[in-house]
Amino acid sequence: ERALGSVLAEREVALECVVADDASTDGTPDLVQALADRDPRVVIVRAPANEGPSAARNRALRAARGEWLTFLDADDRLLPGAVPALMGAAASTGALAVVGQRIWTDGIDTWVSAAYDRPDIRRPGRKSLVRNPGLLYYASATGKLFHRSCTEGLWFEGRVLGDQPWTIRALLRAGDRIEVIGDVVYEWSRPRPGNEFASITAAKHGSARLAAEAARVAVLALAQVAEEAGRTIPDAGDRHGLVVAYLDRLVASDLAGPVARALARRDDGTDELFAAVDGFLGAAPAVVLDDSRAVVPHVLRPPIERWWRLRPEPRAAAWTMLHRCLARNPALEKELRRGLLTRATLRIADPRDGRVPRGRAHVALTLASLAREPVRICRGALRRVRRRLAGNRVR
Secondary structure, three states, rough: OOOHHHHHHOOOOOEEEEEOOOOOOOOOHHHHHHHHHOOOOEEEEEEOOOHHHHHHHHHHHHOOOOOEOOOOOOOOEEEHHHHHHHHHHHHHHHEEEEEEEEEEOOOOEEEHHHHHHHHHOOOOOEEEEHHHHHHOOOOOOOEEEEHHHHHOOEEEEEEEEOHHHHHHHHHHHHHOEEEEEEEEEEEEEEEOOOOOOOHHHHHOOOOHHHHHHHHHHHHHHHHHHHHHHHHOOOOOHHHHHHHHHHHHHHHHHHHHHHHHHHHHHHHOOOOHHHHHHHHHHHHHHHHHHHHOOOOHHHHHHHHOOOOOHOOHHHHHHHHHHHHHHHHOOOOOHHHHHHHOOOOOOOOOOOOOOOOOOOOOOOOOOOOOOOOOOOOOOOOOHHHHHHHHOOOOOEO
């Protein structure tokens, strides 16, 4: 009711409000039908069974008759003046897609996500995905206005990441006719941790197995965006840069957090997550993976840093992922090694009371490596160790 009220309050423009009901059982169909009986702008399309958000959006797309499209999820709302602001920008600039700002709320406080706090998203003006790849981090269909010419033949797919490839493909079709406005048009509801009414979007981050599903879907998402880039971006270098930027966005925004949480909490399903990430990396073109700046710090290095805390199954899956990725993409090994340099501070003390022992001490330094080659310690470092020990024997 809150979401519908925010749409129907927009009286300055002619609009049609298509409500896709996904076989809900909470009285929503009756509420919407009552609104439709009073307001001819409301149209309801019902599903015979629950099929998920992508199928619901596709039904709404088929039913919608307008020249311009915007989307609203059931637990969110449009802010006052949102539709006139989006439509006004399209009319005054000739844009085929208009991107508005959005805020988050938990019902008490509002904020802007750090992931969206980027110049390409926050700074108004004419944009394109080629020149402004930061727009890839605002890849949801909501908070935007699309001309029909950008969406013909595009359909949402899957339960997670379902709107990412659709939105990016529509923006690619808009080319350099994307207008970013400074108006805050969309309020996204994100419950506090522990709230039982967690949103679908937030829920995908709560489980290693759900994150594994996201990694598997990411394979298709990357392929779809690469295919659309091949049709809409004439320059090969620009196409390559766009696909690399989207791969990095998938890794940094959709895989890095679940990987870190699964490692920290030792989640059940961590081995399944690593296997799914391995499949995603294996499906990515080698030249794209080699130029990625996100894969090593967000996916390959974290399991190494927590190696001895992993249970046997996740450790085996992580080991397989690492070796397959490095075998396919040797260029990543140099970057991975650079991040594994360790500086150790040596102190000698009696473990029983923490006191520094007097006289000579026998010290054994043991180093182990997960890389293909043995650990190397430079001679200068060894000399500094000997000086620090002041004559104690080191082996």
